[in-house]
């Protein structure tokens with residue numbers, strides 16, 4: 001039975017959060033960096049990798065493919081940052097089959113597809129599982145690989161890609177700036193002879209991080225951080241030695257925590273520029289955020305004003321911070337409108353938030369949230385990483401005790417979540433589920 005997180009609060013602004021938080025590397029970058037090491041035989045090392053289950057699942061997957069992997073993390077007694085190092089020994093000959101029992105536990109495992117086809121000319125990767133936040137198609141991954149010269153089919157629950165003569169550079173475009181498709185196509189193209197131009201790519205800081213690591217490995221990529229990437233294929237890449245970019249979603253999470261509870265917290269290790277639209281919304285609503293050399297400081301001493309949010313690919317408002325915005329809107333002064341454009345099922349969270357007393361209504365991908373003064377603690381269930389964390393934070397603005405079941409979802413995105421929140425002064429504990 002999965003643990004619960006139990007949080008007790010006197011209500012918003014009654015027990016402000018104080019102190020500092022050290023944010024480690026981004027989950028959504030580290031997992032892709034690990035997959036990309038497959039592109040070069042030899043010893044690669046990725047540092048600032050978060051201490052979360054998904055990293056261990058990705059390590060097991062790489063071992064299944066023929067690598068030797070060692071994951072080292074400091075103990076929470078040493079630091080709550082929860083970031084360590086992953087060393088990966090990549091063999092000359094990989095076994096390009098990613099089985100369902102590992103892939104279903106981790107959506108990001110689809111990111112081995114591009115590197116495997118590039119290195120081996122063939123790959124069989126089970127269709128992924130991951131969060132319960134929507135259908136999460138693979139059509140753009142598949143069409144892009146086909147345009148690079150692979151024959152791709154889906155059979156018996158596996159994506160099977162074959163390019164016996166290797167891939168070749170091509171001009172591609174994405175219907176939508178998909179993060180995963182961009183990653184797979186860039187990692188497939190770096191070893192493909194000729195020029196690949198991919199238009200309408202995702203521009204998330206995690207994509208920039210991946211491209212920068214590939215360049216350090218010897219890849220030739222132009223346009224990093226823009227909507228068009230141009231890749232000039234090279235014959236061989238060198239092993240990687242790279243530090244993962246700070247986790248902007250974790251940093252954003254602690255920013256919303258202060259907005260919900262009140263307080264004064266310094267966040268180190270991640271840039272506020274990486275979630276600027278969300279930060280600007282909070283400032284416009286009445287919070288104070290100041291950039292610092294290695295992070296930022298967030299302060300809040302009053303009930304915030306209502307605000308509207310529309311989720312969009314980067315640099316738009318991140319869908320991964322949308323549940324936190326909805327939790328905050330529930331106690332803001334006035335009525336907020338939230339539009340979810342990226343993952344249709346993310347509003348499952350609204351039903352749980354309503355259990356805490358939130359006054360909201362959803363219609364398709366829009367939600368109208370009428371702010372009330374305080375929520376009231378209740379038992380609720382985490383359906384995915386961000387919804388789970390947002391329910392705990394909603395508990396900061398609720399009077400009484402909020403118990404969030406299925407907290408293993410939260411552990412998947414946040415190293416030492418309970419300990420960090422407790423270090424800021426929240427009354428929170430991990431308790432066994434019933």
Ligand code: UD1
Pocket residue numbers: 028029107108134135136137138139140141142176177178179180181202319320342343344
């Ligand atoms: C990644 C992140 C996730 C984040 C999301 C958007 C990881 C492990 N996860 O997910 O936390 O919320 O980016 O910032 O990095 N789609 C298709 N066909 C495709 C590919 C995507 O229809 O071939 C759709 C998806 O169903 C979804 C939307 O496009 O509705 C966005 O997906 P995408 O950007 O690919 O997100 P992920 O890489 O899955």
